[in-house]
Amino acid sequence: MSSAPAPEALSAPLTVEFPFTRSLGPVQSAFLTGLRERVPLGVRTSDGRVLVPPVEYDPVTAEEIGELVEVAPTGTVTTWAWNPAPRRDQPLSTPFAWVLVRLDGADTALLHALDAPGPEAVHTGMRVRIRWAAERGGAITDIACFEPDDGPDDGPEGRQDDGRDSSAQAAEARPHDGRFADLVTGIVAPARLDYRYSPGRAQTRYLAALAEHKTVGERCPSCRKVYVPPRGACPTCGVATAEQVEVGPRGTVTTYCVVNIKAKNLDIEVPYVYAHIALDGADLALHARIGGIPYDQVRMGLRVEPVWAEGGRYPDHYRPADEPDADYDAYKELL
Amino acid sequence: MPDAPDVPDVAVVAFGQSEHRANTADLSEVEMLLPVLAETLGQVGLTAGETDFTCSGSSDYLAGRAFSFTMALDGVGAWPPISESHVEMDGAWALYEAWVKLRTGEAETALVYSYGKSSPGHLRDVLTRQLDPYYLAPLWPDSVSLAALQAQALIDAGHTDERALAAIAARDRTSAEENPHAQLRGSAPPERLLDADYLVRPLRGHDAPPIGDGAAAVVLAAGDTARRLCTRPAWIRGIDHRVEPHALGVRDLTDSPSTRLAAERAGAFDAPVDTAELHAPFTSQEVVLRKALRLGDDVTVNPSGGALAANPMMAAGLIRIGEVAARIHRGASDRALAHATSGPCLQQNLVAVLEGDPR
Structure with missing residues (x-):
């Protein structure tokens, strides 16, 4: 079969969506429960620094840490970035500033959003305070965002690596026992990513031919094997396949299994047979359902042919063809 | 050693x-x-x-x-x-x-x-999934926004300004005119680049990779x-990779101790290099890397155009090593440094030093 004109590359929407479920260590558990109770907590390292948001292990020494302290809901912006076009799921839907905020009493900064009228209203060193979410359940989003605080401004010089600004010095971190009723022990963070999947040239050619009730494999120029379905490369020779070869329509059952569990959203009565089928002319078996024969009569070597549903773009299933079974030797290399 | x-x-x-x-x-x-x-x-x-x-x-x-x-x-x-x-x-x-x-x-x-x-x-959304799942990922902070926080910290600290960042973009994309593989080639002069709107302030489109x-x-x-x-192999004299603490607010975003340490371990400071390919997807990150790697004005930086000319994810770091190796192969360099990065704001850094045999 000669090279057909390349059909336009197929593509289809693909959404990956999952609830990301994580358990919490004792420090994270206290911190996120604290947010629910509007009590911002940090953790003190052995050299006296206060980390907010707190972590379970010292980022410098890797030592396990757990001495909790309460810090203020006010703090200082250490750096910022104006986001003119908020993206889905970001904390605010109107333009806002991303900020790193060092809460008073802390030595490290927390990332969040700052609700401000515009970039001219934001600067490093500005004073901000937490705006709590109306509904809180123990997550970083219990902080709705930060908002400008009316307290004295630290100015751009408020950001110093070697010491705290004046306001932070005034607000020392206070010991906290981390005890709350009904501690949060885990988070569920929903995640959704949207893609547009395109299968590439070889699979587009295969799917386009299949819609016309033809099964077209591709031949390796080196070992001459015909791959069905083709994926563009020979996995043995590592070279591109290009020559298209029509195979089938009939084929041989090389092996099979009996399915006894009904799949969700699949309108097929169990038990049924799912089989590997080596189409005539193909060097790789594909898999499909076998119908038109009682499940306990399907056997290796059974000759089958495709059954197309009305308007179907691919075979609905394969059924026995009216011919004798194939010899084992004819398909033993394709098992 | x-x-x-x-x-x-x-x-x-x-x-x-x-x-x-x-x-x-x-x-x-x-x-x-x-x-x-x-x-x-x-x-x-x-x-x-x-x-x-x-x-x-x-x-x-x-x-x-x-x-x-x-x-x-x-x-x-x-x-x-x-x-x-x-x-x-x-x-x-x-x-x-x-x-x-x-x-x-x-x-x-x-x-x-x-x-x-x-x-x-949507890459800016996809990359949020590599972040801390407890404190960062639920906020969906996108890659450009995180780089912009780092850029602002550099500007506040007096290490750079928007004009200097535009000059980095213009230099890289002008260099890329010689690179047939680059996705973006050529650039308006820095002054003109500054006329554009911000992408995420202080970064404009030209500060970000394609x-x-x-x-x-x-x-x-x-x-x-x-x-x-190979007639002139590009010998890997040293290679090392190091990582920063994962919490952005713990790090000094204006510096890259992990790059400096990796460079030290790779022997980058033992002798001068003539060429450096830096994996700095954002203009502001080159400022950090130049300082950490102590690169002087006599070093040719990103002759390929760097990540600002083409930044295919997962390949752009390997390309930095390949680009300096190819220059050594054809005799355009004798001792070169390649850098690769991963994660937000130069989170993880790899440094390799490559040399050709004396000619």
């Missing part, structure tokens, strides 16, 4: 890359990769399956499919099974694994490849095998 006498020297002997494009919807990953593999192996007279070891880098999050790299393995003839490994990282880290394999004497040649197609998804699809491959060889395959 001097090598034990029986540890072989390892060199990059071949390098190839795709023409990086904004969208390759007409190609599957393996279809994008195949010509690059064939071209790279062909430079040293090899075909698929003829190297002792194969290591690759890619990311399922870019593809939106689990175990997506297994499809790409068809391109290297992985059946019957070959000695092969994969990292869910930039190919520079795959190269590191292959380098270790050759240093231990378990292999004499290795094929390293990596690829990334950003076009199927989003696109691409692949790269490298062949490594040890000792005499390298000399046999």
